[in-house]
Amino acid sequence: MQLVTAAEMQKIDNYTVETIGMPQDVLIERAAMAVLEVIGAGHFNLEHILVLAGLGNNGADGVAIARLLYAQGFNVSLQFVGNVARAKDTVQRQLAIIEKHGLVRAEKSDFNQATLIIDAIFGTGLNNILPEGLQKMIKAANHIEKAVIAVDTPTGIDATTGEVRGAALKAHTTVTFGYNKIGLTQKVGGYLSGHVVVKDIGLLTPADMTFSQPERLENDTTD
Numbered sequence: 001m002q003l004v005t006a007a008e009m010q011k012i013d014n015y016t017v018e019t020i021g022m023p024q025d026v027l028i029e030r031a032a033m034a035v036l037e038v039i040g041a042g043h044f045n046l047e048h049i050l051v052l053a054g055l056g057n058n059g060a061d062g063v064a065i066a067r068l069l070y071a072q073g074f075n076v077s078l079q080f081v082g083n084v085a086r087a088k089d090t091v092q093r094q095l096a097i098i099e100k101h102g103l104v105r106a107e108k109s110d111f112n113q114a115t116l117i118i119d120a121i122f123g124t125g126l127n128n129i130l131p132e133g134l135q136k137m138i139k140a141a142n143h144i145e146k147a148v149i150a151v152d153t154p155t156g157i158d159a160t161t162g163e164v165r166g167a168a169l170k171a172h173t174t175v176t177f178g179y180n181k182i183g184l185t186q187k188v189g190g191y192l193s194g195h196v197v198v199k200d201i202g203l204l205t206p207a208d209m210t211f212s213q214p215e216r217l218e219n220d221t222t223d
């Protein structure tokens with residue numbers, strides 16, 4: 001199994017979009033469908049699903065997940081985390097589409113009401129310590145021990161090192177795209193990621209790609 005850094009994953013993303021010509025929105029849709037497969041696998045109480053979406057492509061995945069759940073008749077709430085005006089265009093497009101589906105974003109959510117939280121706040125683009133307010137929200141969410149499915153990475157975990165950037169959501173399951181990330185297998189990231197499911201969403205890897213970590217053989221037990 002090949003483990004990758006955040007930068008290596010972003011290089012593969014960019015190659016797939018820029019060189020291969022796969023539209024980003026298609027990758028976002030496939031990422032969302034991959035998470036729905038895990039949500040629907042029967043291990044979670046789906047009575048009230050709360051999706052937390054951030055301002056980057058991780059958030060775009062989250063809004064698409066909320067839309068797919070809503071379209072299938074689930075009781076789903078969507079809370080945007082951050083300043084919508086600063087959101088990437090991928091997120092803006094997803095928000096416009098979900099609005100036309102009739103789903104109105106929640107301004108504030110009571111985590112206690114949710115039976116499952118979908119963490120789509122930050123993924124491999126995390127590049128700094130989390131804002132204070134978000135750290136508080138994450139610590140409160142961890143305290144009530146709700147079931148959390150993390151999209152790509154648990155928010156607050158550095159995808160390359162596994163270190164915590166101020167605070168990090170504890171996930172029951174992490175659905176990560178393309179390759180597993182080094183940060184989901186070591187340090188606190190190895191613990192907070194929970195059960196990691198790697199999903200293929202159609203990413204192509206450049207033939208000349210070099211990785212910082214050697215590929216581990218499937219039954220390789222070395223740490």
Ligand SMILES: NC(=O)C1=CN([C@@H]2O[C@H](COP(=O)(O)OP(=O)(O)OC[C@H]3O[C@@H](n4cnc5c(N)ncnc54)[C@H](OP(=O)(O)O)[C@@H]3O)[C@@H](O)[C@H]2O)[C@H](O)CC1
Nearest residue numbers: 013027028056057058122123124125126127128129130152
């Ligand atoms: N692998 C793939 O092909 C696909 C991945 N997808 C998803 O995309 C994310 C990565 O998306 P990205 O937009 O690069 O980053 P994030 O969504 O993780 O972060 C969003 C932006 O937030 C800003 N940021 C980062 N850290 C902080 C912080 N500590 N506090 C505040 N803001 C922060 C940062 O913006 P800057 O302007 O600061 O650079 C980030 O850009 C990946 O994880 C997948 O979920 C695709 O959707 C599907 C294909």
Ligand SMILES: [K+]
Nearest residue numbers: 119122153155
């Ligand atoms: K996330």
